Amino acid sequence: MKRFLFCFLLSAFCIPAFAFQGQQPIAANYDDSRTFIAADDTITGSNLRVKITVVSGNAQVTLANSGDQAIGTSVGSGSSNVPMLVKLIKVGTIRVFAAAGTISPGNAVYGAANGLVSTTQAGNRIGIALQSAVNSGDLIEVMVLDASTTGAVGPTGPTGATGPTGS
Secondary structure: OHHHHHHHHHHHHOOOHHHOOOOOOOOEEOOOEEEEEEOOOOOOOOOOEEEEEEEOOEEEEEEOOOOOOOOEEEEOOOOOOOEEEEEEOOOOOEEEEEEOOOEOOOOEEEEOHHHOEEOOOOOOEEEEEOOOEOOOOOEEEEEEOOOOOOOOOOOOOOOOOOOOOOO
């Protein structure tokens, strides 16, 4: 019985070494956040937009700039080649972002330089501001909308879709 329990625990809770086959193991929580390797030292704080960049064939994160498609926001600063936690940007969630300047509640929010957000249209809309910001670096809550469109969010879906399911 002890041997069975040990084998069960080992198989249920341990990841076999062959599962990664040369890739770095990544801790993940697919509901809200994920751990990535930072590609560089540009992520200098929390709530900054980050994007995927490929380094030696592996997905790593770096600071997102104006017009970049971000995958999430930083949780703390990142150091080159060191794991860091990223809160994933998901439609329908409320996320905290660092503002680039003045933003009022109800304003459409877009990606800005240095991982910040602003009301200046650059790339796809991220969402709608729920709080106001006055200064660069102010933290605001944003309701994340369909960031894959340029503002066409509703029953017709992305541009060119004809029905609720895009069919």
